[in-house]
Amino acid sequence: MTDTNEDEATRQELLKTMISEEIGRAMQASIPHLAQEVESHVLEVVESMMASKMDELKGMINVMQEKKGTRKCTYKEFMACNPLPFKGEIDPIACQRWIASTEAVFIRSHCEKEDQVMFATGLLQLRAKDWWDVYSKELGEEKVQVLTWQEFKEPFLKYHCPQSAIDKIQEDFLHLRQKDETIDEITNVFLDKLKFCKDIAGTERMKINRYYGMLKAEYREFIIPAKCETLNELIDLARDREIEIRRQAERGEKRVSENVSSSSPSKKPKFQDQSKKDKAKGSIPKCKTCGKLHTGECLKGKKGCYNCGQEGHPYYRCPNPSRTCYNCFQPGHIKAECPKLQQKTDKEARKEEAPRAKGRMFQITTEEAKDHPNVVSGVKEESSSQVKQQGDQDRGKSHV
Known part of the structure; x- marks a missing residue:
């Protein structure tokens, strides 16, 4: 009985040892799996927390944007963009330039559409302001409050940009x-x-x-x-x-064109020097009373004929007209009979005359013409008077 009990105790001890070893082996094998499960659980918790925080941030951003969107542009902020004034010039270029500048300010200042006309009309001055006062009264206050920018531009351009x-x-x-x-x-x-x-x-x-x-x-x-x-x-x-x-x-x-034109002496200038034209008149001083060129006493303002000084007839009906040359301003002849002008004309005519070329004629007999290989012979026709004077002996001569 004693031996039987000892064997049973030994078997139980061996069984406990085997069980503990198996449990240890199982636990060592399950540790990586447990770590993965713990890690995944932690990640899920972190992701849920991050998602909740992101939702909160998005909500805050939306609220800020809504607050910003509800805030309207004030007239002070509109004028801070330095829009150009308009004084009412009837000039299509200036008018279009003002409209383009004002629309650019609308974009920069984030001006609301319902405020564009009210802000823009504050830029009108002088004649443009007068036009808007009259036009706004015709529309009425209720219509002006809801007037859009496009509806404002049509009559504005029609008045300040006429077709003419x-x-x-x-x-x-x-x-x-x-x-x-x-x-x-x-x-x-x-x-x-x-x-x-x-x-x-x-x-x-x-x-x-x-x-x-x-x-x-x-x-x-x-x-x-x-x-x-x-x-x-x-x-x-x-x-x-x-x-x-x-x-x-x-x-x-x-x-280059100026150098070419100056290098060609054949081309004459289109206009003559005015000093050359007035050279003949330069010796006669201009009268301080009448402003014309003449010699002697000025007769402007005096009664009677300018020629003889007697009353009763004008100078162009004077019985004793005095002839004065307009070229040399000397009495006794007219410009067409001026000796100085005729001398110049004679000198110019002599210069223009060129020596005339003299013709030459060679005369040989008929026998000499036949013997010479380079001579073309023919009978020269002469006038009847020359034929009578020269006679029959000259008819047979050959001329080259």
Whole structure:
């Protein structure tokens, strides 16, 4: 019995040891799995917390945006953007420029649509303010409060941009030519008028040709508009040419065309020097009383005939008219009979006379003409008087 009990105790001890070892092995095998489960659980908790925080942040941002959206632009904030005033000029260019500037201020200041007309009309001054006062009374206060910007622009443009002013701009655009303006100055004028000339220069090629024809000759000589595809390319070429002309002026160089014209002596100037024309009259002083050229006493304001000084007849009916030359201002003859003028005419006629070429004739006999290989012989026709004088012996002579 004692041995049996000891064996049973030993078996139980062995069984406990085996069970504990198996449990230890199982626990060691399950540790990685447990760590993964713990990690996943922690991540789920963190993600849920982050999601809740993100929702809170989004809610706060939405609230801030709603508060910002409900806040309207004030007139003070609108005027802080420095909008341009308008004084009521009947000028389509100035009118369109003011509208574009005001609409740009609407965008910068985030002005509400229902406040645009009220804020913009605060910029009107002088004649423009007078027009708005009359027009707003015609509409009524209720209509003015709900008036939109587009509804305001239509009568505004109709009054300040009449068709007659637009026609004048188009006419000036057709006759626009560069004079003393720089390229930038004439380009600004061209572009301002171009806004109202779409029918005249609607395509890019029409704009290029019109701009090229407007430039001065010193620019057009060195620019080929056919090579330009856009108006901006042509403007850049004109600016480059302007810089080159300025550099040539600083270096003291002359244009090629000016050098060519000065080197050709055959071309005479179109206009003569005025001093040459007045050379003959330079010796006669101008009268301080009547402002004309004459000698002797001035008779302006005196009664009677200017020739003889007697009353009863005008100077053009004077019985004893005095003849005075308008060329030498000497009495006794008229300009057509002036000896000085005739002397000049005779000298000029002598200079124009050129020596006449003298003709030569060689005379040989018929026998000599037949023997010479380079002579073409023929009978010369002479007048009847010469035939009678020379006789029959001269009829057979040959002439070359």
